[in-house]
Amino acid sequence: MNVMPSRxxxxxxxxxxPAAAMIEIDHVSQVFQTSSGQDHLALSDISLSIExxxxxSILGPSGCGKSTLLYIVGGFVQPTRGxxxxxxxxxxxxxxxxxxxxxxxxxxxxxxxxxxxxxGPRQQGVKHSEAEAQSRALIEMVGLKGFEDFYPKELSGGxxxxxxxxxxxxxxxxxxxxxxPFGALDAHTRTRLQNDLLSIWERDRKTVLFVTHSVExxxxxxDRVVMMSRSPGRIRQIIDIDLPRxxxxxxxxxxxxYQKCVVDIERMFDDGGEAGLRS
Amino acid sequence: xxxxxxxxxxAAPFLACLGLLALWQxxxxxxxxxxxxxxxxALRAIPSILGDKEALINxxxxxxxxxxxxxxxxxxxxxxxxxxxxxxxxASFFNPxxxxxxxxxxxxxxxxxxxxxxxxxxxxxxxxxxxxxLPVIYHSFQGAKxxxxxxxxxxxxxxxxxxQRLIRIVFPAxxxxxxxxxxxxxxLALITMITSEMIAxxxxxxxxxxxxxxxxxxxxxxxxxxxxxxxxxxxxxxFERIRARLVRWSExxxxxxxxxx
Numbered sequence: 001m002n003v004m005p006s007r008x009x010x011x012x013x014x015x016x017x018p019a020a021a022m023i024e025i026d027h028v029s030q031v032f033q034t035s036s037g038q039d040h041l042a043l044s045d046i047s048l049s050i051e052x053x054x055x056x057s058i059l060g061p062s063g064c065g066k067s068t069l070l071y072i073v074g075g076f077v078q079p080t081r082g083x084x085x086x087x088x089x090x091x092x093x094x095x096x097x098x099x100x101x102x103x104x105x106x107x108x109x110x111x112x113x114x115x116x117x118x119x120g121p122r123q124q125g126v127k128h129s130e131a132e133a134q135s136r137a138l139i140e141m142v143g144l145k146g147f148e149d150f151y152p153k154e155l156s157g158g159x160x161x162x163x164x165x166x167x168x169x170x171x172x173x174x175x176x177x178x179x180x181p182f183g184a185l186d187a188h189t190r191t192r193l194q195n196d197l198l199s200i201w202e203r204d205r206k207t208v209l210f211v212t213h214s215v216e217x218x219x220x221x222x223d224r225v226v227m228m229s230r231s232p233g234r235i236r237q238i239i240d241i242d243l244p245r246x247x248x249x250x251x252x253x254x255x256x257x258y259q260k261c262v263v264d265i266e267r268m269f270d271d272g273g274e275a276g277l278r279s
Numbered sequence: 280x281x282x283x284x285x286x287x288x289x290a291a292p293f294l295a296c297l298g299l300l301a302l303w304q305x306x307x308x309x310x311x312x313x314x315x316x317x318x319x320x321a322l323r324a325i326p327s328i329l330g331d332k333e334a335l336i337n338x339x340x341x342x343x344x345x346x347x348x349x350x351x352x353x354x355x356x357x358x359x360x361x362x363x364x365x366x367x368x369x370a371s372f373f374n375p376x377x378x379x380x381x382x383x384x385x386x387x388x389x390x391x392x393x394x395x396x397x398x399x400x401x402x403x404x405x406x407x408x409x410x411x412x413l414p415v416i417y418h419s420f421q422g423a424k425x426x427x428x429x430x431x432x433x434x435x436x437x438x439x440x441x442x443q444r445l446i447r448i449v450f451p452a453x454x455x456x457x458x459x460x461x462x463x464x465x466x467l468a469l470i471t472m473i474t475s476e477m478i479a480x481x482x483x484x485x486x487x488x489x490x491x492x493x494x495x496x497x498x499x500x501x502x503x504x505x506x507x508x509x510x511x512x513x514x515x516x517x518f519e520r521i522r523a524r525l526v527r528w529s530e531x532x533x534x535x536x537x538x539x540x
Binding site for chain 2 (some may be wrong): 071074093099102109120168171
């Protein structure tokens with residue numbers, strides 16, 4: 001890993017950051033080796049600061065490295081250059097302060113719904129009875145009361161993602177890292193989960209980093225949308241979404257400000273010559 | 280209430296066995312060969328074998344070696360296969376070795392092993408161990424390799440370190456595949472058990488079989504084949520029950536997703 005701490009440290013000091021930055025991404029670049037042995041620049045010089053309690057979406061076409069950026073914050077992938085920090089401390093690996101939710105659900109298939117949700121708290125040393133009580137409450141919160149003893153295999157995609165969200169919330173991460181969490185779901189299920197995620201988030205306002213390629217989803221959920229471009233992945237623009245909260249889907253769809261946001265972002269991608277977001 | 284069709288389905292294996300025995304009986308009567316007793320003669324020889332104390336001691340010795348070889352192989356092969364599946368370094372070290380050993384019939388190693396370790400328990404148990412190891416290693420390896428990376432990341436985010444992830448995520452996730460390997464291994468254990476006793480005659484079920492062959496007691500030979508075959512079917516059935524219980528969460532009958540988002 002060619003981490004160059006000296007350079008990024010200097011840069012960080014040079015630019016004054018807002019006090020409550022939860023996550024700072026500092027001049028991160030990521031180079032992958034393709035199967036033919038060539039270097040591919042997936043992320044190029046990304047710098048981004050995410051304040052405590054913000055819902056930030058990373059929006060971009062497939063192959064722009066947006067998931068890689070999320071994995072770097074998660075500590076699952078080490079950046080080739082640059083660094084990421086959480087509350088001022090360099091991210092060296094995964095940890096329970098950052099909870100991932102993946103498009104692939106990644107549930108433990110040998111555990112029941114309850115077993116999956118309890119896994120994190122038990123790992124953190126929470127007493128069995130206490131972990132169970134908390135987990136049952138969370139399962140109810142994500143709308144799966146009555147399914148505690150089901151195995152993941154018996155659940156639909158939407159239900160699996162609800163379990164995955166509850167499982168991550170159960171160990172109280174300070175940041176939620178959501179990697180196209182609703183990308184594998186049908187449109188109807190997707191809408192329901194967006195609504196439910198928003199109402200859960202509006203209760204405790206955890207910091208959320210949310211990766212998506214859907215403009216509507218990004219605008220509906222986020223405080224800020226980070227637009228990325230492809231090859232190499234760069235930040236094109238950061239757009240503040242000044243829509244009032246709590247947001248109701250039915251109201252928002254009729255709101256001209258929402259519509260303008262969506263259209264503006266789509267235009268920006270079109271002007272950039274991107275071959276469409278849903279590719 | 281059992282319908283006619285399900286009753287037929289349940290009876291089918293028994294009918295198949297009966298059919299085979301009937302075919303055997305007819306073939307034997309037609310051929311009139313001394314070394315090919317009828318099915319009835321073979322079946323009639325079974326009680327006298329199972330009633331003989333000497334024979335039972337031989338069976339016990341066989342089963343003890345089989346259990347030891349199988350048990351040791353499982354205990355060694357599962358961790359090895361899992362580590363190979365998760366570490367390229369471990370895999371690149373052991374893969375060539377296994378590729379060399381894989382096509383060699385384990386019984387063919389028996390003469391060398393006998394030369395080094397004698398004809399006793401150790402040599403025979405070692406051959407069983409080798410026979411069982413390969414399928415278990417292979418399936419553990421494949422199972423561990425197929426574990427979704429995101430599942431491991433989820434565990435890492437909860438604070439599980441690499442060795443914990445191997446035991447608490449890779450192992451259970453790969454368990455269906457591991458048990459498939461163990462099932463193959465169990466049958467191979469029985470086969471290598473008999474062949475090892477055939478080569479190094481001293482005690483065991485294989486010893487009874489081949490001694491009877493030498494002495495021209497063909498009804499005993501065929502009775503032993505039936506007994507060993509029945510043992511194989513019995514072990515496999517018991518193991519299959521245990522397996523199905525352990526991996527109920529991955530069985531296809533659960534594969535009916537509920538229609539609720």
